Amino acid sequence: MAQNARGEFTELLAARGVSRRDFLKYCGSVAALLGMSEMYAPQIASAIESGAKLQPALWLAHGLCTGCTESMAQVGTPDVPTIVLDLLSLNYWETVMAAAGTQAEENIKATIDAAATTPFITIVEGSVMEGFNGYALRIGNKPGTDELKEVCAKSAAVIAVGSCAVDGGWVAGNPNPAGATGVSAFLKKNNINVPVINLPTCPVNPEWVVAILVDVLLAGELKSGKILEKLDAQGRPKFLFNSTIHDNCPRRGHFENGEFVKFGAADQAAQEAAGWCLYEMGCKGPQTYTTCPLVRWNKAISWCVESGSPCIGCGQANSLTGGSGNWVDASTPFLDRTKNVRLPGVGGVQPAVIGEVVGGIAAAGLVVHGVASAAKGRVKGVPTETEKVYDAKKKGGDK
């Protein structure tokens, strides 16, 4: 990296009241989040420093509940002011930006117009609303899909935040009344070729948004094309989505012991207080690939399973399905191990013969994944079972 670029960046930070020491500390926490040693902090720092200008970004609001923006406001490292003042120039972010109406739209235009010299990234929150010729979402008197096509086509990269942007999310839930789909599928259909990074869960976990912004985009891996090597077939960063919740669950020991919280049992509260496993309550941890138990939520203060609720699998989005793989249809009824397969026009109530037995599928997944994990040496010294005791007893699921 050129020395003058580094000097320029340090001056920029100093002008913003950020010391180099603070900056390195921040890079250290990013390293930790990415599962790397803090020794990598200087490397991350130098990668970020190679550009003195703030990375311009547009955060688009589509078929959303604003929960992903809300989630960003709960980020632990770095804090929100650092993101919006020191890391990115978020020229458009509907929920927090000062400008409205005409003035807001001018910000999009100015950013696009400057793209040739200053490439920008686009962050999409919410489902792509294709229903009613795109008028299920109206922005500036036009179908929301127009904005998406126009902006994404000019972007250096697109980050789809939250399950809705990844594959339509709950909005695509049967019967998908508003024609929701995901960003990847939509852009592909419209022949817009731009790298899309998919970050599922509902809402998105803010810590992995930051990890992606820093590691993949600011650190120059977009320009080098290395970004694509870091993504799986669904466009998800592998390091965030390659282990199941069950793999890293603190209640896992109770699963191995066959100690399960029984929903509605007289001593349910005592079982929960003892931290027993929520598998029998329908927990979707075994089939959901996210790092929630490690990264946790709301500045790492807790996470879903710690609160006593089974995981509902909100990270099970699948960008390859164009909506039909949404997590709500994949996991309801949430408090059951057997899901209802919904056929168009038939509704949710299914005869037992076509009910898909998720327990069995999950069990197979556990065996395969357990072996794979052990081979990588992830589990500290404890040999992984070839088959879970519970599943051996309940072959084919428990319904």
Added chain:
Amino acid sequence: MTRAVIDPVTRIEGHLRVEVEVDGGVVKDAWVSGGLYRGMETVLLDREPTDAFYISQRICGVCPISHGHASTMGSEAALGIKIPNNARIIRNIIEGAETLHSHILWFYTLTALDYVDVVSALSANIADTYALAEAAGTSTADFGAIQKRLKGFVEGGQLSIFTNGYWGHPAMKLPPELNLIAVAHYLEALEIQAAAAQIIAVMGGKFPHFMTSLPGGTVWIPTEAKLDEIYFLWKTVRDWVANTFIPDTLAIAPFYLDAAGYGKGVGNYLAWGQFDAADFDPYKRTLPRGLLVGDLTLQKPDEAKIKEYIDHSWYDSADGLNPADGATKAAYSDYSTDGKYSWVKAPRLDDKPMEVGPLSRMLVAYVGGNASVKSLIDTTLAALSKAAGATLGPAALQSLLGRVAARNLETMYVADEMGKWITELIQAIESGDSTYFVEPEKDTGAGAGLWEAPRGALGHWVNVKGGKIANYQVVTPSTWDMSPRDKNGIRGPLEEALVGTPIADIEKPLEALRIVHSFDP
């Protein structure tokens, strides 16, 4: 007559378009258009009541707790479940944390930029800023460092979220020093709202979208360590509200006293009530149920008299249905302010539009004689009367200024009440009550969860047959407040509130934006 359009309206939850007709610098007519249809009520069909608890929260990422609770209460009403006392207190605390979170985020992150000129803060004198903060009784910060950070930011030429804001607009009235104080607290508020959200995360797994208040009670079991955490977080937020949020409000308000003169709206106020008492009587809630029509006389609202009109909305089903038998069949056609122009339906109670939100709740509590609310409002009105040099009575609350003040004062009221609930929970546990959850005894029935989100009255009507949802209807606060005209051509509350608003610069209708934001859509 000139039409001004704000589309997209920013700093809200969701998608909104506002058209105003301006003549002689004053709004003469207005149309409010909801821009997004997702179809939650349809997606929930044939699923289970427990699924509805988890999914329906996704209507709103800012108020998921209220939706979760209204959904769960609707299912409990349908299935005849009475939840355990512990669950009632736990839900109140989670709900209270959401109110604190939402109101703080609303004032500082969403609406402050309508009143606070960030660029003007650059010319503040630092010594004068400290003096002003002391005089206003609000908390201080390292104002010099914040100004320096801001300066570097502005001089860098990349203004990020502040690009193209209404800096230097003639309707911006604060002196540079007060702008700087407000910017400092704008940054601080981001930390405080997150602390409030952490209370929810401890009790509900995460925020937004929580996990624990399932129909039947709660699956969260309090431990000593968790209660400690909750108490500490609550105390941090509560003290910040008392020492920063409220003094800021009282310091800024005197510069915008003209806002007491417009923005009234329809003058009908509905509150379903929030925070259950031990006997679950909605009229004894911490924020009680009530209806104020016309001359602010208190009545009991009858939910059977609700009708949802779709004459100006993109739906195609029978007009004027009650939500208990409601239908949602989307049918888009062209946008026309003379015809159909919104994805929002037009609910009416007894054929009258209803304003919902903190102003409605605080007025209902005030008229109903709630001593804490009365004292909060009366002392605030006294302080503002002094600043105005004229007497401002409770009638002045029916305005833009009143709507903003009501939300901020409600934050203080709820923060103080929450402390009592935490103590109540600890006492209940110490008394040996270890019940948190009960199973339903039947699988068929219909009921409504009538509750409040931070932004107003919220209802989930749930009809369950054989354990599956047969019909589901939601009337959100923004359905009431952002509604288009109804069958009789009567404007919705926001549309009505916009009429009479002065507009200094038609290209930048900042004052109209203030009215929109005062409803916290």
